[in-house]
Amino acid sequence: MTWDEFLWFAIPAMLCWISAGILVYTCKKPAIVEGLMIVGIVIFAAFIVGLWIGQERPPLRTIGETRLWYSFFLAAIGYLTYRHWKYNWLLSFSALVACVFTCINIFKPEIHSTNLMPALQSYWFVPHVTVYILSYAMLGAATIASFIQLRNVYKGKADENLYKLMDNVVYIGFGFLILGMLMGAVWAKEAWGHYWSWDPKETWAFITSAAYLIYIHMRLQKYHPKLVLWLLSVAFLLLMVTWIGVNYLPAAQNSIHVYSN
Template sequence: MTWNEFVWFALPAMLLWIAAGTLVYTKIQRRLIDLLMLAGIAVFVLFIVGMWISLERPPMRTMGETRLWYSFFLSVIGFLTYKNWKYNWLLSFSSLMACVFVCINLFKPEIHSKNLMPALQSIWFVPHVTSYILSYALLGAATIASFIQIKKQSKGLADQKLYQLMDNLVYAGFGFLMLGLLMGCVWAKEAWGHYWSWDPKETWAFITAAAYLMYIHMRLRRWHPTFTLWLLPIAFILLMITWIGVNYLPSAQGSIHVYS
C-alpha cells in the first residue's frame, strides 16, 4: 500500500462518515448510523495497516502520517462519545473534523520514506506518538463541546451533562498528553542524553499542558465559568501550534523534533 492509493480509501471513508453525521438528525434507525460510522473507520484502518506493512515501519514519522492517526482517533472518539452521551452534534462535528484532516492529506500529499533516522528507531516511538495523537483527538472533541456550551450559556441554558462530558474528555486527554510527554522525556534521555532541552517543540508542549491544567483547576474551583469555557478553544489553538505551527518557526528548523 502506497500513498498513491490513499484517495481510494479516503473518499469512501469520508462519504460514510458524512452520511452517518448527516443521518443522525433523521428518524433513520440508529443501527444503520452505527454501521456507516464503523464501516468508514474500518476502511480507514485498512489503509493505515496496509501503509504500515508497505513502509515496513509505523506510519507516524511525517506530519501527513500523524494526520492519518488524528482522523482515525477523532472519528473513533466522536463515535464512542456519541454512543455514550447521545449528542448528535458530537458525531457530526467529529466526523467533519476527521474529514478535514483527511482532505489536507489529499491536497497536500507528502513523500513517505521507509527509512527511519536512528533517533526514531526506539521502542518509545509508537507509544509516544500514539499517546499524543489520542490526546489531541480527545481534546479536540472537548473543544467542539465547549463551543456548544458557550452558545448555550450565552442563552442562560448551560447544560450540566455537557460540562461532565467536557471534563471527562479533558481529564482523559490531559492524561494521555502527560503520558506522551513523560515517555518523550525517557526517549530523549536514551537518544540524546538529557530529558528536556527547552527546544521550541518542548516549550510549546509545556505551554499547552499548562493551559489545560489551568482549565482543570478553574473547573474544580468553579471560577469564572465563561472564561473557563473559553480556555478550551485557546488551549486547543496552543495545541495546534505545538503539533503543526511550531514546525514553521525559524527557531525550530534546528530542533531535534524536526525529522522530515
C-alpha cells in the same frame, strides 16, 4: 501499500462519515448511523495498517502521517462519545473535522522514504506519537463541545451533562498528553542523555499542558463559566501551535521534533 492508494480508502471512509453525520439527525435507526461510522473507521484503519506494512515503518513521522491518525482517532472518539452521551452534533462535528484532515492529505499527497533516522528507530517511537495524537483527538472533541456549551451559556441555559462530557474527555486527553511527555522524556534520556532540553517543541508542549491544567483547576474551583470555556478554546489553539505551528518557527528547524514534509 503506498500513498498512491490513499484515495481509494479515503473517499469511502469520508462518504460513510458524512452520511452518518447527516443521518444522525434524520434516521430513526441509530444502528445505521453507528454502522456507517464503524465501517468508515475500519476502512481508514485498513489503509493505516497497509501503509505501515508498505513503508516498513510506523506511519507516524511526518505531519501528513499524523493527520491520518488524527482523522482516525477523532472519528473513533466522536463515535464512542456519541454512543455514550447521545449528542448528535458531536458525532457530526467529529466526522466533519476528520473529513477535513483527510481532505488535506488528499490535496497534499505525501510520499516518504521507508527509512527512519537512528534517533527514531526506538521502541518508544510508536507509543509516544500515538498517545500524543490520541490526546490531540480527545482534546479536539472537548473543544467542539466547549463551542456548543458557550452558545448555551450565552443563551442562559448551560447543559450540565455537556460539562460532564467535556470534563471527562479533557481529563483523559490531559492524561494521555502527560503520558506522551513522560514517554518522550525517557526516550530523550536514552537517545541524547537528557530528559528535557527546552527546545521549541518541548517548550510549547509545556505551555499547552499548563493551559489544560489551569482549565482543570478552574473547573474544579467553579470559576466563571464563560472564562473557563474560552480558556479551553485557547488551550486547543496552543495545542495546534505545538503540533503544527512550531514547525514553521526558525528556531525549530534544527529540532528533532519537527516533522519533515
